[in-house]
Amino acid sequence: MRIRKHHLFWPLAMLAALLLFNLIYSPDFFSLQVRGGHLYGSLIDILNFGSPLMLVAIGMTLVIATGGIDLSVGSVVAIAGAMACLTISKGSDQGSLGLVLSAVGLSLVLSLALGLWNGLLVSGVGMQPIIATLILMVAGRGIAQLITSGQIITVTSDSYGYIGSGSLAGLPFSIFLVAAVFAAAGLLTRRTALGLFIEAVGRNPAASRLAGIRSRYVLLAVYLFCGLCAGIAGLILSSNVSSADGNNAGLWYELDAILAVVIGGTSLTGGRFYLTGTVIGALIIQTLTTTIYMIGVPPEITLVVKAFVVLVVCLVQSEAFRQALVRRWKTRHYPAEREAAKHAS
Amino acid sequence: MKKSGKLGALLVLSSMMLVSAACGGNNEGGSSSSPSQEASKSPSASAPASVSPSESASESASASPSAAGKKISLGFAQVGAESGWRTANTESIKSSAAEAGFDLKFSDAQQKQENQIKAIRSYIQQKVDVIAFSPVVESGWDTVLKEAKDAGIPVILTDRAVDSKDDSLYVTFIGSDFVEEGRRAGDWLVEQYKDASEDVNIVELQGTTGSAPANDRKAGFAEKIAANPHLKIIASQTGDFTRAKGKEVMQSFLKAHKKIDVLYAHNDDMALGAIQAIEAAGLKPGVDIKIISVDAVKDGMTAASEGKINFIVECNPLLGPQLMQAVNDVVAGKEIPKRIVTEEGTFTSEQAKEALPNRKY
Numbered sequence: 001m002r003i004r005k006h007h008l009f010w011p012l013a014m015l016a017a018l019l020l021f022n023l024i025y026s027p028d029f030f031s032l033q034v035r036g037g038h039l040y041g042s043l044i045d046i047l048n049f050g051s052p053l054m055l056v057a058i059g060m061t062l063v064i065a066t067g068g069i070d071l072s073v074g075s076v077v078a079i080a081g082a083m084a085c086l087t088i089s090k091g092s093d094q095g096s097l098g099l100v101l102s103a104v105g106l107s108l109v110l111s112l113a114l115g116l117w118n119g120l121l122v123s124g125v126g127m128q129p130i131i132a133t134l135i136l137m138v139a140g141r142g143i144a145q146l147i148t149s150g151q152i153i154t155v156t157s158d159s160y161g162y163i164g165s166g167s168l169a170g171l172p173f174s175i176f177l178v179a180a181v182f183a184a185a186g187l188l189t190r191r192t193a194l195g196l197f198i199e200a201v202g203r204n205p206a207a208s209r210l211a212g213i214r215s216r217y218v219l220l221a222v223y224l225f226c227g228l229c230a231g232i233a234g235l236i237l238s239s240n241v242s243s244a245d246g247n248n249a250g251l252w253y254e255l256d257a258i259l260a261v262v263i264g265g266t267s268l269t270g271g272r273f274y275l276t277g278t279v280i281g282a283l284i285i286q287t288l289t290t291t292i293y294m295i296g297v298p299p300e301i302t303l304v305v306k307a308f309v310v311l312v313v314c315l316v317q318s319e320a321f322r323q324a325l326v327r328r329w330k331t332r333h334y335p336a337e338r339e340a341a342k343h344a345s
Numbered sequence: 346m347k348k349s350g351k352l353g354a355l356l357v358l359s360s361m362m363l364v365s366a367a368c369g370g371n372n373e374g375g376s377s378s379s380p381s382q383e384a385s386k387s388p389s390a391s392a393p394a395s396v397s398p399s400e401s402a403s404e405s406a407s408a409s410p411s412a413a414g415k416k417i418s419l420g421f422a423q424v425g426a427e428s429g430w431r432t433a434n435t436e437s438i439k440s441s442a443a444e445a446g447f448d449l450k451f452s453d454a455q456q457k458q459e460n461q462i463k464a465i466r467s468y469i470q471q472k473v474d475v476i477a478f479s480p481v482v483e484s485g486w487d488t489v490l491k492e493a494k495d496a497g498i499p500v501i502l503t504d505r506a507v508d509s510k511d512d513s514l515y516v517t518f519i520g521s522d523f524v525e526e527g528r529r530a531g532d533w534l535v536e537q538y539k540d541a542s543e544d545v546n547i548v549e550l551q552g553t554t555g556s557a558p559a560n561d562r563k564a565g566f567a568e569k570i571a572a573n574p575h576l577k578i579i580a581s582q583t584g585d586f587t588r589a590k591g592k593e594v595m596q597s598f599l600k601a602h603k604k605i606d607v608l609y610a611h612n613d614d615m616a617l618g619a620i621q622a623i624e625a626a627g628l629k630p631g632v633d634i635k636i637i638s639v640d641a642v643k644d645g646m647t648a649a650s651e652g653k654i655n656f657i658v659e660c661n662p663l664l665g666p667q668l669m670q671a672v673n674d675v676v677a678g679k680e681i682p683k684r685i686v687t688e689e690g691t692f693t694s695e696q697a698k699e700a701l702p703n704r705k706y
Contacts, residue, residue, distance in 0.1 A: 026601065035627045042600045049593050150426030152588070152614065154644050165625065241588040241618050243644075248587045293597030299554045299583035 007265055010317045011280040014263075018287045018309075025295055038167035042290060048165075048240075050286030051174035052077070052233035054279050056253055057260035058178075058185055059229030061278045062222040064261050067202040067270025068122060068129035070223065073257055075140025076114050076230035077250025081238025082147040083107035085155050094157040103160070108231050114140070115227020116220070123219035137254065144246035154243040164240030174236045178279075181229060186275055195273075198222060202270030260285055263313055284313065416448040417676050420468030422478035424505075425456040429642045433706030434479075434504065434662035441665030447672065458482055462489045469496045475672045477501040483508035483557070490514035499675050503668055505557070512683065516675055519667055519685040521660050523558045527565020529658045529691055530609060530637045534570060537635070541575045545606045548598045549581035550591055550619060552611040558660075559583070562611045562639055579605075584615040591618030599626045607635045613645025613657070620653050631655050631694070641692060646704055649697035657697060659689045662706060 022029040022042075032041040056073045063070045087103035088094055114136060121132035166173040189195030200208035201215045209215050233253075238244045262268065263284055264277025288309055297305050315321045334340075419442060426432055435451075442449035450473060452464035458481045468476050469492055476498055480486060486507045493500050494514055502518040538545050547570070552559030563581075570576040580598050584591040591614065598605060599622060608623075610616035616638035620630040630636055630653040638645055641659040648654045664687045674681045692700060 028600065036625075040626065042597070045593075045596050045600070049596075145426070151429050151432060152644070165621070237589060241592055241621060243588055243617075245587060245589070245614075248585065249589065289593075290597055293582055293594050294601040296580050296582070296601070299551055299581070302554075302583070 007274060008277055008280065011264055011277050011284065014313050014316065015280055015284050015287065018284065018291060022287075022291055022294070029294065034170070037170070038172075039170045042294065044172060046283065046286050046290050047175045048172040049290070050282055051172070051178045052236045052250075053253070053256055053260060053286060054178045054282040055181055055229045055233040055236070056257040057264075057278045057282045058182060058275060059226035060254075060257040061261050061264070061266055061273050061275055062185065062189070062198060063129070063226045064258070064266055064268060065198045065202045065270055065273035066219055066222050067205075068219070068222070069133065069258065069268070070118060070226045071130065071133040071254045072114065072118060072136035072140055073226065073230040073233075074250040074253035075137050075144065076111050076227055077234035077237060077253055078144035078244075078246050079114065079140055079147065080107040080111045080231040080234030081249050082144045082153070082244040082246050083110050084160070084235055085153040085238055085244035086147055088155045088157050088160055089153050094155055095159055097159050100157055100159040104163070104235060107235060108228065111227045111231025111234065112224055113227075115224040115230075118227065119220035119223030122223060123216040141246070144244075144249070146246075148244055148246040150246065152243050152245045156242065160239050161242050162239070164236045164238070174240075177232060177236065181232065182275065182279060185225070189273075189275070194218075194221075199271050199273065202272070204271075256285055257282075259310065263310075263317070265317070416446060417475070417672065418448040418450065418471075418473040419672055420450045420452075420465070420471070420473040420476045422452050422454060422461045422464040422468070422476070424461075424479045424481050425453055429644075429706055430640060430660070430662045433642075434664065436705070437663040437665035438477075438503075438668060439665075441669045445669040445673070447669065454481060456481055458485060462486075465489050465493065469493055469498060472496070473498065474676055475499050475501060477503055477668060477672070479504040480507050481505075487511065487514065501668065501671055501675070503664060504662075517671055517681050517683055517685055519664055519671060520687060521689060522686050523561030523660075524565040524568075525686070526639050526658045526660060526689070527562040527567075528569050529565075530562070530639065530656065531566040531569025533656045533691070534576065534607060534609075534635075534637060535573055538573065538576060541573070543575065545576050546602065546604050547576060547578045547607040547609060548595075548602065548605050549578055550584040550594060550608065550610040550615040551581060552583070552586045552615075554583045556586075558639075559586075559611055566609060578609075584610070584618070586612050586614060588614045588618035591615030592622045593618075595619035595622035596625070599623065599628075605634055607637065610636065610638045613638050613640040613642050613648075613654075616654055617644055617648060620648060641690075641697075641704075643704060643706055646692065646697050646701050649692060649694050650701045652694045654697075655694055657692045659691060661687045661689045663687075 029042050032039050032043065034040065056077065060070060060073065084103040084107040087106055088099060091099040093099065118133050118136060121127045121135070122129050125132075162173060163177075164174055168176055189198065197208070197213050197218050200211070200213055201218050205215050234250060237249055260281035261278050263281030264274050264279070266273045266278065288306060292302055292305060421438055423435055424431060426435065439449060439451065450468060450471065452460075454460035454464060461478060461481055465476055465478060466489060476493055477500070480502065483506065487509055490500055490507075490509070491514065500515040502515050502520070504520045506518050506520065507515070549563065549566075551563060567578070570578075579602055582594045582598070584594050591610065595608070595618065608616070608619055610619060616636055620636065623630040623634055628634060632652075636654045637656045637658075638654050639658045639660055641657045645654060645657055649657050667685060667687060671681055671685060
């Protein structure tokens with residue numbers, strides 16, 4: 001418990017620092033009101049808009065834990081949203097629950113199939129994960145545009161809109177989806193041996209195979225799960241704006257997800273993973289984005305500001321950097337120190 | 346629709362006239378390309394279909410792609426099919442080319458410059474009469490345009506400009522004037538709030554940072570609202586021309602600023618996303634917050650007809666008829682202006698309601 005706390009300390013501290021900055025800069029940031037039966041405020045926005053990223057990042061964490069990487073998540077996000085919106089827009093009664101459920105089911109099955117494709121390329125064919133998923137990253141955007149015929153498909157279905165913008169017990173519904181997926185992933189990996197298997201495969205595939213782990217199936221499972229997470233994220237994103245945009249939905253999501261995983265403390269070399277850290281990492285990214293909008297950073301330099309904060313976050317998290325800082329501080333010299341020392345002796 | 350039909354008929358008529366003129370004028374059809382190139386340099390050489398016999402003789406000696414009676418061939422390299430706007434643009438070009446009786450060779454570059462360059466090169470090899478294209482990006486066109494110029498094929502730019510110092514590389518640029526669109530949006534706002542005695546807080550959703558429409562629409566708008574010191578842009582942030590970003594940024598704006606009177610979005614999609622954010626905040630879009638948008642695509646017009654968008658400046662994708670007219674003029678050797686601005690309107694909510702059933706896109 002102590003070690004765990006220690007591990008989460010820096011990500012949490014960074015999140016707290018960002019929130020503290022907001023508290024000082026605009027105290028309204030933390031105000032929560034009840035409007036139209038649900039809570040309303042910046043914190044709720046962060047949870048709502050951050051939920052797709054949290055989902056994708058949770059899936060990504062397990063893939064990275066096996067020493068792999070999944071670059072195709074952004075495309076899967078686009079495909080899932082496109083598929084769901086297409087199915088709903090084809091239906092006669094867009095509001096009917098049956099239609100929405102079948103659309104959701106269809107796109108989740110599709111995203112599982114895409115995850116399976118990645119998994120087979122990595123575990124079956126033995127391709128490098130970065131190349132294997134790069135294929136789907138590039139081709140997937142094309143598939144999404146094929147599904148939408150290059151158009152933005154708008155749907156007018158309240159039941160579909162509920163996934164991304166509805167609220168349950170005053171909180172955004174999407175956050176409950178994240179909680180469910182997070183709980184499932186946590187239980188499966190920490191309460192069964194699966195987590196150990198994943199870490200073993202990530203640390204040393206050959207040794208884990210000799211120890212009797214079917215590493216192929218483990219790999220297949222993590223890519224399947226990552227595809228599913230990206231699919232759910234795609235549903236949330238597209239339902240939030242009630243439309244599917246094959247071109248822009250989930251663009252560069254893979255990079256944000258990888259960043260969230262890294263901020264959370266998971267090493268890109270695999271063999272160790274921290275799901276809670278990942279969620280906090282995703283929250284840091286989303287809080288940063290919202291903060292930038294709130295304080296009115298000019299759009300031309302937004303990316304620079306973001307890069308700077310991310311750099312600070314990563315440096316602060318680095319053990320070596322912190323120790324170097326501490327050493328410098330302890331052995332600091334004053335301008336006249338040497339002279340003073342001469343006189344003293 | 347009516348208008349384009351009429352224009353189309355006009356085009357058919359004028360192309361027929363051209364063919365007959367070419368027949369009379371010593372088999373002059375083959376000289377389609379080079380006179381137009383000269384036309385852009387010296388106005389004296391721009392007499393239509395009445396080129397001196399010696400010149401036309403030398404021209405018809407070279408392999409002529411469209412001898413008299415043959416169709417005019419037009420190679421069009423489209424950007425892609427990234428939005429409803431673009432699809433309407435493509436449809437307009439295809440249908441008006443068919444109406445004008447041109448032989449249209451169409452290619453879709455899928456948002457990649459290299460594909461477009463390939464397409465243009467293949468048009469040069471096929472010796473089409475005119476090449477038209479919408480450049481994906483602004484720079485990097487000099488080489489391929491030089492090749493077209495050397496082959497004597499006139500090039501027409503549509504919708505987007507190229508960033509080239511040598512403007513003899515293309516005949517004309519047909520497209521919207523983004524600055525003017527911004528000005529029109531600004532004009533409407535100034536008119537609406539001309540009696541304002543207190544500050545009007547405006548938030549702006551910009552397009553993709555650095556893109557021409559975003560820069561120009563911002564500049565044109567700022568230029569006009571400067572007339573009234575009460576009109577103040579209190580926040581301006583990019584929404585990347587997408588609904589999702591438009592919604593996210595607008596939600597932050599709503600939290601960061603207590604009083605927002607006007608939203609100016611650089612395209613309809615961002616406005617549509619922002620409308621959802623405004624509704625989620627329990628406000629009425631179009632009433633509590635006035636919304637101005639640019640583009641007038643179908644979803645935007647629908648929102649306008651419901652009163653959620655107060656004013657839309659059209660960015661017309663239906664530039665097919667104007668393009669065909671220009672092609673005809675170029676082939677006929679007429680001098681045409683270097684810049685042709687597309688015909689565009691503006692819509693208030695009421696006008697949007699009336700216009701909506703007749704919209705093509």
